[in-house]
Amino acid sequence: xxxxxxxxxxxxxxxxxxxxxxxxxxxxxxxxxxxxxxxxxxxxxxxxxxxxxxxxxxxxxxxxxxxxxxxxxxxxxxxxxxxxxxxxxxxxxxxxxxxxxxxxxxxxxxxxxxxxxxxxxxxxxxxxxxxxxxxxxxxxxxxxxxxxxxxxxxxxxxxxxxxxx
Numbered sequence: 001x002x003x004x005x006x007x008x009x010x011x012x013x014x015x016x017x018x019x020x021x022x023x024x025x026x027x028x029x030x031x032x033x034x035x036x037x038x039x040x041x042x043x044x045x046x047x048x049x050x051x052x053x054x055x056x057x058x059x060x061x062x063x064x065x066x067x068x069x070x071x072x073x074x075x076x077x078x079x080x081x082x083x084x085x086x087x088x089x090x091x092x093x094x095x096x097x098x099x100x101x102x103x104x105x106x107x108x109x110x111x112x113x114x115x116x117x118x119x120x121x122x123x124x125x126x127x128x129x130x131x132x133x134x135x136x137x138x139x140x141x142x143x144x145x146x147x148x149x150x151x152x153x154x155x156x157x158x159x160x161x162x163x164x165x
Contacts, residue, residue: 031084048072051070
């Protein structure tokens with residue numbers, strides 16, 4: 001709120017921005033607690049693999065695609081602002097392969113193609129075909145000083161763990 005006010009925002013707008021920021025912080029802290037506890041519990045129970053589950057009314061395409069894949073428990077879900085994905089186990093002692101739900105993955109890619117006129121399995125198709133840019137040039141996992149691994153656009157920067165000493 002104070003930042004918005006210092007940038008010339010009206011009081012009403014500044015208060016709204018402050019409330020939105022508070023809601024985002026609380027949601028992110030809740031997600032961090034959930035993923036941290038899941039990582040600890042799954043490791044302690046002998047699980048090697050996990051998967052994301054979609055739990056919200058709206059999910060980003062990144063999380064929707066990620067929910068069709070299996071991941072190692074120790075690499076449990078870097079989050080992003082607004083992420084509310086859940087965690088589910090993959091049977092202990094087995095590796096079902098990388099893609100857990102190939103039919104749903106195909107449905108997601110079909111929906112992306114229908115919405116944007118194309119899709120790219122290498123995750124490079126980003127803006128209706130006007131340019132093809134590698135997703136890794138745009139999206140990265142930053143080590144956030146407070147939140148830990150956080151999905152972000154590559155140009156976003158925030159305080160790292162070394163700056164908190």
